[in-house]
Amino acid sequence: MxxxxxxxxxxxxxxxxxxxxxxxxxxxxxxxxxxVVDQWVIDSGATSDWNIGSSPDxxxxxxxxxxxxxxxxxxxxxxxxxxxxxxxxxxxxxxxxSELERRAKQVKNHQAKVELLGSYDPQKQRIIKDPYYGxxxxxxxxxxxxxxxxxxxxxxxx
Ligand code: WE7
Numbered sequence: 001m002x003x004x005x006x007x008x009x010x011x012x013x014x015x016x017x018x019x020x021x022x023x024x025x026x027x028x029x030x031x032x033x034x035x036v037v038d039q040w041v042i043d044s045g046a047t048s049d050w051n052i053g054s055s056p057d058x059x060x061x062x063x064x065x066x067x068x069x070x071x072x073x074x075x076x077x078x079x080x081x082x083x084x085x086x087x088x089x090x091x092x093x094x095x096x097x098s099e100l101e102r103r104a105k106q107v108k109n110h111q112a113k114v115e116l117l118g119s120y121d122p123q124k125q126r127i128i129k130d131p132y133y134g135x136x137x138x139x140x141x142x143x144x145x146x147x148x149x150x151x152x153x154x155x156x157x158x
Contacts, residue, residue, distance in 0.1 A: 007157055008041040010082055011117065012091040012100060016046030016075035018131055019092045019142050021056040023117060025064055025071040026143070027150040034154065044073060045082065047091075047099045051075040059131070063139040078103070083110035090117040090153070092128040120152040121145060 011023035024044035031037040046052075054075045055061070064071060082089065083104050089112045091097050097116060104110045118126040128145050131138035 006041055007039055008086045009043075009088040009090060009153070010078070010086040010112070011044040012047060012078055012089055012096055013044075013093075013128075014046060014048055014096065014130065015051045015054075015132075016044055016073075016077075017051050017054055017057045018060050018139070019128055019146075020044035020046070021071055021073045021075075022060050022064060022139075022142055023090070023092075023128075023146045023150065024073060025069050026146045027154065029069050030150055030154055034158070036154075036158065041086070043086075045076050045078040047078060047096055049077045052077060057132075057139075059136055059139045060142075063136070063143050067143065080107045083107040083112045086112045088112060088153075089114045090120075090149075091115075092117060093130065094127070117149045117153070118145065120149040120156070122148060122152055 011020040013019040021044050024042055028042050031040050052075055091100055100114045104114055116126055118128050125145060128142055131142050
């Protein structure tokens with residue numbers, strides 16, 4: 001839960017095992033390196049309840065390790081409370097976006113701005129594609145997109 005005055009972001013994808021844990025870990029590393037991590041509540045979640053409690057995908061963990069980033073995240077589903085406690089909910093594709101917008105409408109006085117993480121990409125790649133049925137290269141591409149977008153998002157909120 002975000003304390004008063006703190007900034008908050010929840011990264012979301014379908015299962016919270018591939019894309020959103022990478023985005024969360026990348027953003028936490030950047031905020032840590034910038035010395036502002038204490039000002040932030042950072043988390044990630046799933047639209048589905050399929051993988052609750054699972055570790056991130058091994059390919060995603062390998063990609064993060066390769067870039068010197070760790071995570072101990074376990075998958076969780078987005079809750080109604082998330083729409084009240086987070087300032088930003090940033091998701092990966094149009095399917096995530098329409099699902100989150102549908103759920104936001106069901107929460108009275110929802111606060112969160114629901115956006116595509118890719119809307120922050122200086123290279124204008126709006127969609128961060130699901131790498132689940134993809135290769136290590138697809139995870140690397142997700143990582144690079146997360147780096148560009150998280151950097152821009154952090155700069156916008158500093
Ligand atoms: C995924 C996935 C991803 C697809 N992470 N899963 Cl088998 C399934 C069914 C409902 C929810 C989830 Cl989470 C999962 C397992 C976990 N990134 N991507 N499934 C996926 C990709 C393309 C077409 C259809 C699916 C279900």
